[in-house]
Amino acid sequence: MAMEGRLPLTLSAKAGTGLTAGGAAFKFVKWASEGVVVLCDAATDVPCGVVQETPAAEGDAVLVVAVGITKVQAAAGAPAANDPIGTDANGQAAVYAVTDTTVYSVGRVISADGITAAGGLITAAVNCAAPARFA
């Protein structure tokens, strides 16, 4: 079962457009404007963290884990422990090659727990404080 650990760096932000859609919790988000986050919707986006809840309304406060151990939604496929991850076009954690020059490396799979379907929760260590591309 996916788990969470210490969350040493969290952010409180306002929910932007589209974040209230069902299933937003535990997806990667990015800054839309000052203090406002929206879901990552391109693999080349720069994530600022993993949103911990699905807000009821736009403008509601949401908690975002920028650095720490967190649950995150997996993209389609079969992630494995140790895999490097970044966001995909749905804000879910996709596994990328370390030679990828377009995607930002923001975490590692700690435990995949047999998840193979998109939207399944895995455990990951993320660091979105200073994102850089894999290569």
Added chain:
Amino acid sequence: MAFENQQLRVPGLVAGEDLSAAAVQFKFVYLSGDRTVKLCDSATIHQPIGVLQAPAATSALGEPVSVCALGITKLQADESLAAGELIGTSADGQAAHYTPGGDITKYPVGQVIEVAGGTTATNLITAAIDCLTLRRAA
């Protein structure tokens, strides 16, 4: 003297091999399976998840272990190192110096803070590490 400071440790990790020897303390480990770690024994294949903070209590597989993934930690040196140098794992889990553009198959995961006279293999240095986001030294 090498020192430690604030750390993010990954909860729930266990040993995937015998990690009870004193010599494995403060070496790099990697995830070999869900929440399971082994010593890094390849500089090019193994991507460290952190630094083992203490030997496992027994040699049994599945022993709980403490691993620093992000923060300031003691670390065994593999060679003569200097403050400010980028480091990754050597082929025996120790800290080796890697150069961006020169070691493109290696994974720098930290920076030397203090060598404290530790200029030979197995001496303890102090390093800042971030094993959460992997990048090659390209």
